[in-house]
Amino acid sequence: MLDALFSQAVIVLEKLEAKGHQAFFVGGAVRDYLLKNPVKDIDIATSATPTEVQAIFPKVIPVGIEHGTVIVRLKKQSFEVTTFRTEGNYSDFRHPDQVQFVNQIGEDLSRRDFTINAIAMDKSGDLYDPFKGQLDIRKQIISTVGNARDRFHEDPLRMMRALRFVSQLNFTLEVETLVAIKEKVAWIEEIAVERLAVEFEKTLAGQAVSDAMVLWSTVQMWDKLPVFKHDPILVQSMETIQTPLLSLHEVFAFLKMEASHVSIKDMVREWKQSNRTFLMADKLVRILHLYKQDGIHNWLLYQLPETLYEAFIRLSRILYQVEIKKTDLLAVVDSLPIQSRKEVELSGTELIALYPNREKGDWIATYLNEIEKAIVDGELLNKKIEIKEWVITCHPPKNN
Numbered sequence: 001m002l003d004a005l006f007s008q009a010v011i012v013l014e015k016l017e018a019k020g021h022q023a024f025f026v027g028g029a030v031r032d033y034l035l036k037n038p039v040k041d042i043d044i045a046t047s048a049t050p051t052e053v054q055a056i057f058p059k060v061i062p063v064g065i066e067h068g069t070v071i072v073r074l075k076k077q078s079f080e081v082t083t084f085r086t087e088g089n090y091s092d093f094r095h096p097d098q099v100q101f102v103n104q105i106g107e108d109l110s111r112r113d114f115t116i117n118a119i120a121m122d123k124s125g126d127l128y129d130p131f132k133g134q135l136d137i138r139k140q141i142i143s144t145v146g147n148a149r150d151r152f153h154e155d156p157l158r159m160m161r162a163l164r165f166v167s168q169l170n171f172t173l174e175v176e177t178l179v180a181i182k183e184k185v186a187w188i189e190e191i192a193v194e195r196l197a198v199e200f201e202k203t204l205a206g207q208a209v210s211d212a213m214v215l216w217s218t219v220q221m222w223d224k225l226p227v228f229k230h231d232p233i234l235v236q237s238m239e240t241i242q243t244p245l246l247s248l249h250e251v252f253a254f255l256k257m258e259a260s261h262v263s264i265k266d267m268v269r270e271w272k273q274s275n276r277t278f279l280m281a282d283k284l285v286r287i288l289h290l291y292k293q294d295g296i297h298n299w300l301l302y303q304l305p306e307t308l309y310e311a312f313i314r315l316s317r318i319l320y321q322v323e324i325k326k327t328d329l330l331a332v333v334d335s336l337p338i339q340s341r342k343e344v345e346l347s348g349t350e351l352i353a354l355y356p357n358r359e360k361g362d363w364i365a366t367y368l369n370e371i372e373k374a375i376v377d378g379e380l381l382n383k384k385i386e387i388k389e390w391v392i393t394c395h396p397p398k399n400n
C-alpha cells in the first residue's frame with residue numbers, strides 16, 4: 001500500500017489513465033519512498049503529451065513544455081508531470097540536441113542518471129525496475145544506468161550528482177562509476193555554474209558530507225569549480241567539514257570565517273548567486289564576529305533575523321565548538337527593549353532639530369545608530385526626553 005503522501009498524487013495518475021494514458025511515479029520520490037525517507041516532491045512520468053495533460057487538468061503551469069514538463073496543481077499541491085522521453089545527443093555538453101517523446105516507460109527510465117533514480121511505481125505501488133535500482137538501494141550503491149563514461153559524456157553534471165547522492169543518502173559509489181568520474185572530471189568545466197551550484201548546495205547539506213568532501217578531493221573536483229580552483233586554502237577548509245551546512249550562504253559565511261582573505265562578494269559572483277545570498281552570508285559573518293568578541297548579547301541578537309538562527313547555531317558549533325540553544329536566543333530577543341529601529345522614540349527630524357546649525361551629513365546615521373545601540377544594550381531608556389539628553393551629552397552642539 002502507498003504512503004498517505006501519495007494519495008493526492010494517485011488521483012493524478014488515475015485521471016491520466018482514465019483518458020487511456022500510462023502514468024507512473026518516478027525519480028527521487030520513488031527512491032525516497034523505498035528508502036523510507038521523507039518524500040519532498042512527487043514527479044510523475046506519463047505517455048500523455050503536455051497538450052494532453054493540459055486538456056485533462058484545470059490548473060496546469062507550462063514550466064518546460066519543450067522538454068515535456070508541466071506542473072499540475074491539485075488541491076494546493078504541485079506535481080511535476082513529464083512526458084516519457086529520451087534525450088537524443090548532447091553534442092554541446094549542455095542540452096540534449098532534441099528531446100524525443102517516446103511511448104514506453106522503459107525508454108524513459110533508460111535516460112535517467114542512476115539506477116536508484118530509474119524505478120517507476122504505479123498507482124498500486126507495483127514497481128517497474130529494469131535496471132535493478134532496488135538492489136542498489138539495498139546495497140547502498142550509486143551506479144549509472146548503462147556505461148558510466150557515456151552517461152557522463154552526455155551530461156557531466158551527473159558526476160557531481162553522483163557525489164551529491166553519496167552525501168545525501170550515505171551510499172557508496174559503484175567502482176566503474178567512481179573510475180569514470182576520476183577520469184572525466186574535467187568535463188565538469190563545461191557545465192553552467194547555476195546547475196553546479198544546485199548540486200554543490202545539496203552536497204554540503206547531506207548527512208555524509210565529510211565522506212563527500214573526501215571524494216571530491218580524491219577525484220580532484222575542486223580544480224574544476226569556481227573559487228576553489230584558484231584557492232587551495234579554501235579547499236583545505238572544505239575538507240575539514242564534518243557536519244552538514246544547509247545553504248550556500250552558510251557555506252560562504254563558513255569560508256569567510258575560516259579564510260579572511262576571501263571576499264563573500266567574489267564567491268557569490270563566481271557561483272552566480274543572488275544578492276540575498278550575499279546579504280545573508282555577510283550578516284552571518286558579522287554576527288559570528290560579534291559572538292567571538294562578547295558571546296550572546298542584546299546587540300547581536302537584535303541584528304540576527306530569526307531565519308538565520310539555525311545557521312548561526314550550526315556555524316558556532318563548527319567554528320567555536322559551542323552548543324547554543326534556540327530557546328536561549330528567543331528568551332534574549334523577547335527581553336530586548338525594542339525589536340526594530342522604528343520603535344526608537346526620537347525621529348531623524350527630531351535629531352536634526354537638536355543641531356540647527358549643522359549641515360546634514362553622515363553624522364545623522366551615526367548618531368541614530370549610537371542611540372539605537374544604547375537602547376538595545378539597556379544603557380538608555382527609550383523615552384524621547386532621555387534620548388535627547390543623552391545624545392546632547394555625548395555630542396555637545398556648542399561648536400556644531
Ligand code: ATP
Nearest residue numbers: 026027028029040043111112113117118155157158
Ligand atoms: P531530490 O530529492 O534532490 O529532488 P531527485 O532524484 O528527485 O532528488 P531531481 O534533480 O529532482 O533529483 O531529478 C528528478 C529525477 O530526474 C532524478 O531522480 C532522475 O531520474 C532524473 N534526472 C535528474 N537530473 C538528471 C540528469 N542530469 N541526467 C539524467 N537524469 C536526471
Ligand code: MG
Nearest residue numbers: 027028029041
Ligand atoms: Mg526531485
